[in-house]
Amino acid sequence: MDIAGSVALVTGAGRGMGRHFARQLLQRGAAKVYATARNPERVDLPGVEVLRLDIPDPASVAAAAAVATDVSLVVNNAGISTMANLVTGEPADVRREMETHFFGTLAVVRAFAPVLAANGGGAILNVNSALSWFSYDGANAYAAAKAALTADLNAAHGRTPVGS
């Protein structure tokens, strides 16, 4: 996948790695970069197209896919870290980890796969974590959600998960 000339979309582009991805994509010759965020007013990068996108919200994902119909490269970067423990943490935090990393990322993949196909193909980069392979107290809800994302990727590629 060539970045130069591509039309890219980055989730969670208001800060952190997402902001850096969006800036790098522009610097490396992307023709257009949709810098998306659940609070778009926080996106401060010059040269990008700002779009609202809250990844676990189906209406928000559908609205973004209806606008960004020229996308050929999706960077699924958005993520959270609640530090919730699966046994003792707040159930709502455990659920939010899964809603964001697994269901939210999957929703973006499902919404934009047809967009990429209509544009002649492209690429989707899902930003995962080494914590999908191991866990520690304080991050195991995050780790479980990233492991679920790994299973999603294995399914998409028809791969057998490592170790089975």
Ligand SMILES: NC(=O)c1ccc[n+]([C@@H]2O[C@H](COP(=O)([O-])OP(=O)(O)OC[C@H]3O[C@@H](n4cnc5c(N)ncnc54)[C@H](OP(=O)(O)O)[C@@H]3O)[C@@H](O)[C@H]2O)c1
């Ligand atoms: N930093 C690390 O060491 C590390 C290591 C491995 C993997 N990762 C992964 O890399 C990605 C980026 O991490 P980071 O360190 O840059 O995190 P970060 O600084 O906390 O930024 C997270 C970004 O995701 C956005 N986001 C959160 N929930 C969202 C939602 N529902 N819809 C849309 N955007 C949402 C945030 O937006 P708001 O500003 O609205 O909160 C923010 O822009 C994540 O997927 C993370 O799990 C990070």
